[in-house]
Amino acid sequence: MSTARSRNEGVPYRPRPGEIPTRPGVYRFRDADGRVLYVGKAKNLRARLSNYFAPLYSLHERTRRMVLSAASVEWTVVASDVEALNLEITWINELKPPFNVRFKDDKSYPYLVVTLADEAPRAMVSRKRGIPGARYFGPYPKMWAVTDMLEILIKLFPIRTCKDSDYRRAMATGKPCFAGQIGRCFGPCSGKVTIDEHRANVDRFVAFMQNQDPRIMRDLEREMRASAAEQDYETAARKRDQLQAATAFFEKSAVVLGDRVDLDVFGIEHDELAAAVHLFMVRGGRIRGERSWTVDKELDVPFGELVGFVVENAYGDDVTPAREVIVPELPDDAEALEAWLTGLAGRNVRLRVAQRGAKAQLLATATQNAKQALMLYKTRRSADFTTRSQALEDIQEALGMADAPLRIECFDVSHLSGTNIVASMVVFEDGLARKDEYRRFTIPNSTDDTDSIHQVLTRRLAYLAKPSEDPAGRAMSPDADAGGSDAADAPVAPERRRKFAYRPNLLVVDGGQPQVAAAERALRESGVQGIYLCGIAKRLEEIWTPESDFPVILPRNSDALFLFQRVRDEAHRFAITHQRQRRKRDIGTVLSEVPGLGPARVKALLKHFGSVARLRGADEGAIAEVPGIGPALAGAIRTHLHDQAGSSAD
Secondary structure, eight states, rough: OOEEEOOSSOOOOOOOOOOOSOOOEEEEETTTTOEEEEEEEEEEEHHHHHHTTSSGGSSOOHHHHHHHHEEEEEEEOSHHHHHHHHHHHHHHHOOOOOTOOEEEEEEOOOOEEEESSSSSSSSEEOOOOOOOEEEEEEOOSOHHHHHHHHHHHHHSSSSOOOOHHHHHHHEEEEEEEEHHHSSHHHHHHGGGSSSHHHHHHHHHHHHHHHOOTTTTHHHHHHHHHHHHHHTTTTHHHHHHHHHHHHHHHHHHHHBOTTTTTOOOEEEEESSSSSSEEEEEEEEEEEEEEEEEEEEEOSSSOOOOHHHHHHHHHHHHHTTTTSEEEEEEOTTTTTHHHHHHHHHHHHTTOOEOOOSSSHHHHHHHHHHHHHHHHHHHHHHHHHHHHHHHHHHHHHHHHHHHHOOOOSSSEEEEEETTTTEEEEEEEEEEEETTOOOGGOOEEEEEEEEEEHHHHHHHHHHHHHHHHHHBTTTOOOOOOOOTOOOOSGGGGOOOOOOOOOOTOOOOOOEEEESSSSHHHHHHHHHHTTTTTTTTEEEEETTTTTTEEEOSOOOOOOOOOOOHHHHHHHHHHHHHHHHHHHHHHHHHHHHHHHHHSSSTHHHHHHHHHHHHHHSHHHHHHOOOOHTTTTTTTTTTHHHHHHHHHHHHHHHHOO
């Protein structure tokens, strides 16, 4: 092991040229108190560490903060990439460095456990991990699901289920335990089997759980018929019950792939601050378990590296990988990770990316589940009162506001290559979305996004500068197209809350310095005082304020940054939705002008091609393939679309 502290340029502890070896290894950054801040691995230590000692201005903000917080860097050389991976995992689990990816599982999952170290092994359902000598199957999403499954399996493979205390008492007295008396425990204490016979049943149970081969039903049916033919009706009845149990077991699991397919599928959804993971465990072609958890991203790591961290964290503690592991993207050290998984499983494990077919569909389903999990994680975090209060206080302090921003309005602009320009305004009060206060804006003409932001803020601030009223005393809208719905643009009686009547404490725009400057100009021209302004830049999640050369950097996992991100994402979603609706309406209107093309055929065209661009690029033959569209109508559609595009270009 070597430690580097030097007087080179950049940070004081930067190693001298040539000090860092070019071999595989693991490195650790420590602070002045010796606490490990970050642990990483590398195929080439010199190449990897040189990235951290690049000019500070070129580093990602989070990486720069870690490098500046550290006081030393040390490394350990190992023989191979696999050894580096093992050592990195060990140190991360042991030291829990604050700048490494942190995993959160909001719940403990139930497992089917077989206590193989016991004299008479027991099958049970437990959330407890690390039982010595136990074999774990799962995890399973619901306790009731694995409990029901165990009841079925006990009929198929009769083994012990009673507690250890009941078992010892029964063996000492020679009287079966209560579970054994009512036919729910089939251990040696029941007097029906010996310890060796029971152990053989346990081995068959474990083998079945490993392979879950549906051919067992065929074998049981053959044995049942053979016993019945020999008039051994008692054995035939027992085989019949086991066959029914086996049938029920397989019917409870959805078949997603072939009978002999074993794989783990990782769906991952992430943003700049966090990620959610959903894991499907497929055994014998059926989903036998699933698990979801969230990941806090302290540093801005590439997606492939994040995938590697996720896979490393998923296994160990009696959880072994399947023969094939499906991920959305291969990490750079995929070969080393494959070797580590192979050593963990005791057999070959392949790490793959599914491109098409049933495996790709299952990956898409897992990813959709991960997307929902990430949304739920962020929503729950934003909805907690204590968390919201802390977020608002942190925003107040970070921006130097006089009061907490109890009403935040966020604006975003959306367009398609400069056409159909729209903007959105979303409102958060006390940290919660007020969807009845959302507004939409249509921008007829604009030079760029900054001009669009200036126009929208000017129109919104006009309500605060000097609201116009009709003779009846009702607030009138200067923008008839602004509003979340048609009803929102109608005049509102004075006894009701007027549209745009409440002043925001904080205006937020989606963007960096240029967008903030445009918004600040609109705010200055309006003459409105006492409203704070900032922008959030998406790539680095930086908060920009007017007339500032440097952004405000909030802690990576702070509640304030989560609230800012949620507000920005909601504004983006609302703008995109409105923009897509306008595009759909516009192309629908254009197509409806073609003689013989009614609403049903317009819908069929858009559904078949999936986008306007594909429809415009299709030839007459492709258009004619749509049901209900003949060659003549296809020619008319193509001619009309090209004439309309030409006139728009003019």
